[in-house]
Amino acid sequence: xxxxxxxxxxxxxxxxxxxxxxxxxxxxxxxxxxxxxxxxxxxxxxxxxxxxxxxxxxxxxxxxxxxxxxxxxxxxxxxxxxxxxxxxxxxxxxxxxxxxxxxxxxxxxxxxxxxxxxxxxxxxxxxxxxxxxxxxxxxxxxxxxxxxxxxxxxxxxxxxxxxxxxxxxxxxxxxxxxxxxxxxxxxxxxxxxxxxxxxxxxxxxxxxxxxxxxxxxxxxxxxxxxxxxxxxxxxxxxxxxxxxxxxxxxxxxxxxxxxxxxxxxxxxxxxxxxxxxxxxxxxxxxxxxxxxxxxxxxxxxxxxxxxxxxxxxxxxxxxxxxxxxxxxxxxxxxxxxxxxxxxxxxxxxxxxxxxxxxxxxxxxxxxxxxxxxxxxxxxxxxxxxxxxxxxxxxxxxxxxxxxxxxxxxxxxxxxxxxxxxxxxxxxxxxxxxxxxxxxxxxxxxxxxxxxxxxxxxxxxxxxxxxxxxxxxxxxxxxxxxxxxxxx
Ligand code: HEM
Numbered sequence: 353x354x355x356x357x358x359x360x361x362x363x364x365x366x367x368x369x370x371x372x373x374x375x376x377x378x379x380x381x382x383x384x385x386x387x388x389x390x391x392x393x394x395x396x397x398x399x400x401x402x403x404x405x406x407x408x409x410x411x412x413x414x415x416x417x418x419x420x421x422x423x424x425x426x427x428x429x430x431x432x433x434x435x436x437x438x439x440x441x442x443x444x445x446x447x448x449x450x451x452x453x454x455x456x457x458x459x460x461x462x463x464x465x466x467x468x469x470x471x472x473x474x475x476x477x478x479x480x481x482x483x484x485x486x487x488x489x490x491x492x493x494x495x496x497x498x499x500x501x502x503x504x505x506x507x508x509x510x511x512x513x514x515x516x517x518x519x520x521x522x523x524x525x526x527x528x529x530x531x532x533x534x535x536x537x538x539x540x541x542x543x544x545x546x547x548x549x550x551x552x553x554x555x556x557x558x559x560x561x562x563x564x565x566x567x568x569x570x571x572x573x574x575x576x577x578x579x580x581x582x583x584x585x586x587x588x589x590x591x592x593x594x595x596x597x598x599x600x601x602x603x604x605x606x607x608x609x610x611x612x613x614x615x616x617x618x619x620x621x622x623x624x625x626x627x628x629x630x631x632x633x634x635x636x637x638x639x640x641x642x643x644x645x646x647x648x649x650x651x652x653x654x655x656x657x658x659x660x661x662x663x664x665x666x667x668x669x670x671x672x673x674x675x676x677x678x679x680x681x682x683x684x685x686x687x688x689x690x691x692x693x694x695x696x697x698x699x700x701x702x703x704x705x706x707x708x709x710x711x712x713x714x715x716x717x718x719x720x721x722x723x724x725x726x727x728x729x730x731x732x733x734x735x736x737x738x739x740x741x742x743x744x745x746x747x748x749x750x751x752x753x754x755x756x757x758x759x760x761x762x763x764x765x766x767x768x769x770x771x772x773x774x775x776x777x778x779x780x781x782x783x784x785x786x787x788x789x790x791x792x793x794x795x796x797x798x799x800x801x802x803x804x805x806x807x808x809x810x811x812x813x814x815x816x817x818x819x820x821x822x823x824x825x826x827x828x829x830x831x832x833x834x835x836x837x838x839x
Contacts, residue, residue, distance in 0.1 A: 407711070407719050409458065413450035415441035426453035431554075434701055434819045435731055442732030449718045454821065456558055460726045462714065464733060464771040467704065469715045470726075471779025478781035480707025481725055503835045505809060508647055509828040512796070513540050516640035517632075519792050524605045524631045526588050538580035539632045543640075545573040546633055551820065578629065585625045593619065605631060638699045639789045643796055644826040645697040645817070646690050649746060650797075651806050651832045652814035656748040660686050664798050675795060683794050688752035690793055691766045696746065698775040701731040702822045706781075727822070730774040739772040766790045805835040 376382055415437055416426040430437045430452055441450055441461060449466075451458040462470070470476060517540040522530035529535050549570035556564045565571065588606060592599050598607040609627055610618035617623045650657055667682035669675060705727045712720050720726065735743040740750070751764040767786040769776050776783040783789075800806070815830035 411451040423453040475710040476706040481705040503833040535584040538577040542577040646693040648815040651808040689748040702727040703777040704728040
């Protein structure tokens, strides 16, 4: 086609005597340019019409709006004083839906009474809600407490991270992986760099993050940790192939993700690597943070130390003297203690974090557009006197006593979930790793209490936590006094 003959255009050109344009139109590529322009115009018009027609999120209540009219200022307050802001929202709007300004836009906070209705909602996704909302404050990894007859000051933070990483490496991958120092350093380092990276990213507006991500320094550390991870997983996969079956008995998560309907992934290095790095990211930080918080509570409330030790001495053991499943279930006071510690210092201040994958309507009629983030105000629910007597007081045997009530023997366990007991979330995405987390926490604390005396450094008070948006991280620099009981 050498010339386009569009009657309207022809008339317009005649009327305006646009010679230059007419001659341009005679070129063959003019047809393509005009079509592309028309397509672009159509796309823009469609988007504008859709945006005008799209229903927006409209919330009656926004936390802090009575104090400041600036959403940015409100988001900043939530960022650095989340517990306080959340409690304020909870006190004002407890049983209703309300909004909270964050650096990622408005999050919708729903009351626990909606949980049963929403727990399996097809348009609410946990994955969709993950907006890098994790952070931690740690860097050094130096301490060992070894055999020490005298009271010695130690920072337990880094060593507990290493022990948790080692135990998890056995469960997630293999015995060899748990003995591989390079992998333990890389995987525990990954926990730290990922959160540092996320914290650095949060300083930027969401639309710039995909670009900034490439420039932040922690990215190099993460790349190196993935490189070491790839090397480790390659070794594990090939050891498994040589053996011709599961590497471990009981099988590791990698074994389970290589068998049955997962057999197709047995030799898929990148998939197995992704699984391992994800497990480390979700399973190691939460567990080690819970252990550290429990240790800080043990030294802050030493009255429970002997009581838990006595219980540990009385639980059944296997014939070789080791703890087994029955021992773990019999550690009821320890169970209660770690649950109380978690009630007040769980790694997540809000849970049931979900992203709407399509428009939906909440039970009270609130319209939730696709893409909106929802959550439950766990930290405030956990200090509500309606649910917990003297809620701000640490009561290590609170849940132990609750389990003494007839018919409640198997309730209020560390890993139980309920509408007022939300540290592990709720519904179909409630934490599947909580049984493993609880085993790790109990075994590590049992060993620590059996082997060491612990106490608070005189003059100090209970270690502070660092809250940042929905996350609560223990103080990495807090020191406690430790003495070997066996020397
Ligand atoms: C004390 C330790 C832990 C805490 C406090 C914890 C907390 C949580 C929370 C709050 C959620 C979101 C649940 C919801 O919103 O309904 C979650 C999900 C998850 N957790 Fe944990 N977790 C812990 C240990 C672990 C461990 C050890 C693993 C791995 C073995 C793990 C794997 C996961 C996974 C895979 C999900 C996502 C579940 C899904 O998408 O359906 N967690 N965890």
